[in-house]
Amino acid sequence: MSKRSYEKPSYFSILPANVRYDNNLKANEKILYSEITALANKHGYCSASNAYFARLYEVTIRAISQWIGHLEKSGYIKTQLIKDKETKKVVERRIYIQEAKPVEQIFYTPRTNVPYPIEQMFQKPMEQKFQENNTSINNTSNNNSRAKPDRLDDKIPYKEIVSYLNSKTGKNYKPTTAKTKDLIKARYNEGFTFDDFKQVIDNKVADWSNNDRMSKYLRPETLFSNKFEGYLNEAPQLKSRQINDYYDASADIAELEAELDEIINS
Numbered sequence: 001m002s003k004r005s006y007e008k009p010s011y012f013s014i015l016p017a018n019v020r021y022d023n024n025l026k027a028n029e030k031i032l033y034s035e036i037t038a039l040a041n042k043h044g045y046c047s048a049s050n051a052y053f054a055r056l057y058e059v060t061i062r063a064i065s066q067w068i069g070h071l072e073k074s075g076y077i078k079t080q081l082i083k084d085k086e087t088k089k090v091v092e093r094r095i096y097i098q099e100a101k102p103v104e105q106i107f108y109t110p111r112t113n114v115p116y117p118i119e120q121m122f123q124k125p126m127e128q129k130f131q132e133n134n135t136s137i138n139n140t141s142n143n144n145s146r147a148k149p150d151r152l153d154d155k156i157p158y159k160e161i162v163s164y165l166n167s168k169t170g171k172n173y174k175p176t177t178a179k180t181k182d183l184i185k186a187r188y189n190e191g192f193t194f195d196d197f198k199q200v201i202d203n204k205v206a207d208w209s210n211n212d213r214m215s216k217y218l219r220p221e222t223l224f225s226n227k228f229e230g231y232l233n234e235a236p237q238l239k240s241r242q243i244n245d246y247y248d249a250s251a252d253i254a255e256l257e258a259e260l261d262e263i264i265n266s
Contacts (some may be wrong), residue, residue: 002008012038012041013034013038014034014037014038014097015030015033015034015037015249018076019033019076022073022074024071025071025074026070028057028059028063028067029067029070029071031052031057032067032068032071032078033076033077035056036048036077036095036097040095040096040097041249041260044096045080045095045096046094046095047092047093047094049093049186049190049226050064050065050068050211051190051229052189052190055190055191059233060194063151063242074138075098075100076097077095077096077097077098078095078096078098079088079093079094079095079096080093080094080095080096081093081094082094089221091182091185092180097172121191121248153185155188156184156185156188157194158176158180158181158184159175159193160185160194161175161197161198162174162175162220163175163263164197164198164201164226165201165218165220165223168201168202168205168218169205169209169215169218171218171219173220179220179221180220180221183220183221183224183225184197184220184224186224186226187224187228190229192229192232194229194234196228197224199232200223200224200228200231200232201223203232203234203235204217204218204223204231204234205218207234238245
């Protein structure tokens with residue numbers, strides 16, 4: 001897959017002294033913490049996926065998962081999984097910044113895990129609190145975002161993506177469904193393109209369409225989930241599965257049933 005440009009927030013990032021001087025943290029973990037503070041400024045939490053960070057820093061998803069786990073274990077962040085009220089499936093992970101301790105407490109008192117959302121740490125938006133440090137580029141970026149809140153939506157081909165899925169599966173999913181749009185937008189925020197969506201659909205249609213137990217998973221909430229990148233890089237297995245009439249799909253089904261629950265912790 002070719003390299004793409006990914007969103008880089010214009011907000012300032014924060015690297016407090018207790019994180020900066022913690023010798024138990026790796027340098028990359030400190031940089032990741034700083035990135036999380038920038039992304040958390042807008043809503044009070046960071047919802048970026050491990051895949052987003054992996055592409056941003058050109059490392060593996062497993063490495064990002066380990067860094068986030070260590071930051072949380074060390075008490076600097078807290079993660080929360082958001083589940084769909086009806087399906088109980090995980091739809092989002094939120095990362096909150098914990099309260100920063102004075103640097104001297106790192107060496108003299110044990111760290112405690114008490115959650116403090118970032119909005120409690122910064123009562124005003126960061127760009128107001130540190131206004132004297134803002135550059136004209138940041139201000140221009142923020143003003144454009146307020147003037148055109150739906151600019152990204154205008155560029156995302158929701159209708160074309162869902163129409164392509166319907167043409168390949170014979171189904172009638174609607175491009176206006178909020179959940180479907182949220183999933184497509186999340187993947188676009190990670191840098192994927194219309195051609196990537198078509199490739200994922202083609203891969204999984206070839207893989208699952210001739211299996212009665214698997215074909216029901218040819219749907220937006222499965223194909224466009226945080227497993228998207230994995231599906232994109234899979235090779236279609238249609239021929240091998242047609243030859244083997246006794247193919248056991250139980251392993252794939254079990255994985256799919258747990259798929260959305262493990263999106264964040266993969």
